[in-house]
Amino acid sequence: MTETTQTQPQITDSHCHLDFPDFEGQVDAVIARAANAGVTRMVTICTKLRNEPAVRAIAEAHAPIFYAAGTHPMSVAEEPMATVEELVSLAQHPKFVGIGETGLDYHYSAESASVQQDSLRLHIEACRQTGLPLIIHARAADDDMARILTEEYRNGAYSCVLHCFSSGPELAKTALELGFYLSMSGIAAFPKSKELREIFAAAPIDRILVETDSPYLAPPPHRGKRNEPAFSALTARVGAEVFGLDYADFAARTQSNFDRLFTKVAAYGATA
Structure with missing residues (x-):
């Protein structure tokens, strides 16, 4: 480890998404x-369960990398x-640390809204049974997302992060009231994202994470280029x-x- 890193x-x-062809x-x-x-x-995310073995292999081969798996709403x-x-079976792996990403995407995939909702509820139940956090993708579906997250929380508590949060203030409010977390991606650093930054600024600092969603959404000065974990800084x-x-x-x-x-x-870091 370099002195700079220390x-x-x-x-x-x-x-x-370190399993994507970009990497x-x-x-x-x-x-x-x-x-x-x-x-x-880094937590690398598997978006299709048939790809889980390849994503797991990346985590197994590299000490800093953990992984999560689920079915992306667009898939x-x-x-x-x-x-x-x-x-629940996949979650037995020591480096499997979250369920998802799952969620709702009506921007690209509105025609599958019903099956997306069914899938989301299954992932939530897996979170309850494993105690692992839910990793949510939400796009153009704020009302249904807020409703389902709230309904399911009443059925039994679970933890959750709204990854790459770029939704509106009402979904942020609902998530925070449920005790959930909001994650900042490169979108929050875009010059035109003033309203999004204001949503984050109104949130409790103890509910904020950072991420890249790489290879997508590189922050300035790399916008439009391939994103990578270093850019989360x-x-x-x-x-x-x-x-x-x-900082x-x-x-x-x-x-x-x-x-x-x-x-x-x-816990893994404490025992490794």
């Missing part, structure tokens, strides 16, 4: 660049419906400005938040 604030990229043959270099930026842990219509039993610096904190304090707060939500990662 002394600079550490953060976690809570959501990336083929480059994971070692991506991890090294992340470490140089202070990004010492639900084409993929076999996940079962609670399948997700750039989003975190914008987050620090949003909350009026110095070291914001980084420490988001690390604590991540450990509180992703308890399996924190």
Whole structure:
């Protein structure tokens, strides 16, 4: 570990996709660049359960990488419906740390809204049974998302992060009232995202995570290029400005938040 890595604030990229073709043959270099930026842990997300073995292999091969799996709402219509039993079984792996991403996407996939909702509820039940956090994708579906998250919470508590949060203030309010977390992606750093930054600024600092959603949504000055975990540090610096904190304090707060939500990662680090 370099002196730079040891002394600079550490953060976690809570959501990336390292199994995507954009990173083929480059994971070692991506991890090294992340470490140089202070990004010492990553959660890589499997969006189709048939790809779980490949995503698991990435986590097994690299100490800083953990993983989660679920069926992305945009894939639900084409993929076999996940079962609670399948997700609970996958969750037995020591580096499997979250359920999802799942959720609702009516922007691209409104025609499959009903099956998306069924899939979301199955993933929530798997969260209850495993104690792992739910990882939510929400786009153009704020009302249904707020309703389902609330209905299901009444049926039994669970933990959750709305990843790459870019929805409206009402969904943010509902999520925060349920005790859930909001994750800042590169979108929050875009110059035109003033309203989104205001939503984050109104949230409690102890409910904020940072992520890249790489290879997508690179923050400035890399916007339009391939995103990667190292760039979550750039989003975190914008987050620090949003909350009026110095970068070291914001980084420490988001690390604590991540450990509180992703308890399996924190426990793994303590025993590794």
